[in-house]
Amino acid sequence: MDDKRVSVDIDSAGVATVTMTRGTQHNALDGPMIAALLASAEQLHRDSRVRAVVLRGDGESFCAGLDVKHFLQTPDNIDDLLVRAPGEVANLAQRVSYDWHRLPVPVIAAITGNCFGGGLQIALGADIRVAAPDARLSIMEVQWGLVPDMGITQSISKVVGIDVAKELTFTGRILSGSEAKDLHLITHAVDDPYAYAQQLAHDIASRPPKAVRAAKRLFNEAWTADPATGLAMETDLQRDLLVDLESR
Structure with missing residues (x-):
């Protein structure tokens, strides 16, 4: 298990690469991962050098969603995630997605492998989503008897119609990257999402x-x-x- 959880690298062009580093667990979201993602977004928000961000997962998957086993073992942590700080519109769980939306520079999610539940909601917080054709995406919360609650109301309505959003949420169906592209859930389906995202980020970073x-x-x-x-x-x-x- 990687105790660092998230790495942030900023190159000379002002492109920041944010990597979830819990690859052996498909970058599932536990408490330390959530804290690290929030800290990374706050760091980049303060850094005037940053012109674009690429958000990715180490290993096989972008992010497999909430680490349910972790939170069942520490139920108090679930309550903590649902608390909103004074003056804040989003709770901690929602900020894991919503903070990328609020970042003042463009954010590009590079999606491979599994992108489930909270992982998909993080990707939806990005401005642009690039996925491998064989990536697997799902609004999976219904399988746990839950609703998606990590900012999805503020993101999915801008990319798909309400009928598509409802169907995907009601069924928890797993889509391939190619299917997600057909539904406009992602922006591009390419063989190497990370390379494509980096090229696009550097193109954006070259603009005023x-x-x-x-x-x-x-x-x-x-x-x-x-x-x-x-x-x-x-x-x-x-x-x-x-x-x-x-x-x-």
Whole structure:
């Protein structure tokens, strides 16, 4: 068992690679893994060098979801995950996914092997998902008699229709990466997701960083907003960028 759980490497281009390192357990989410993912997101949020993030799992799988055995042995930890800090909209379990959505730079999930339950919800927190055609993805919580509760209401509605979301949640069906691409649950299905994600991240990192950050904020905040709010945000963000261009 790897006590570190998550590694973060930032290269000279400003691309951060976040790797879940519990590969022998298919990167299943135990307490230390959840804490490490939250700490990694907080670290990257504070680091102005970062222009894009690649999120991946070491070993065969991206993330097999919650380590149920771990949490059954320590039930108090489950209660801790459901607590929201003062002023926070998400509880700790939800932040494992939602913090990647809130990161000001683009996040790309590179998915191989199993991507189940909480693992899929982490991937849905990314802006772009790249999966191997033979990856296995599932909203699996129904098999445990549970609902998905790690931020899925804030993510899946932006990538698939409600009928697809309901079917996948009601059945817990396992999709291949190719099937997930057909349903628009992922963005790209390629043989080497990590290499593709790195290339895409470096392409994004080569673009003007303030414009990229503004674009992510625009879509995050205005995608489901009313027309007045969305159009006003376009104007406000553009004005800020134009002022920045004029001051160079």
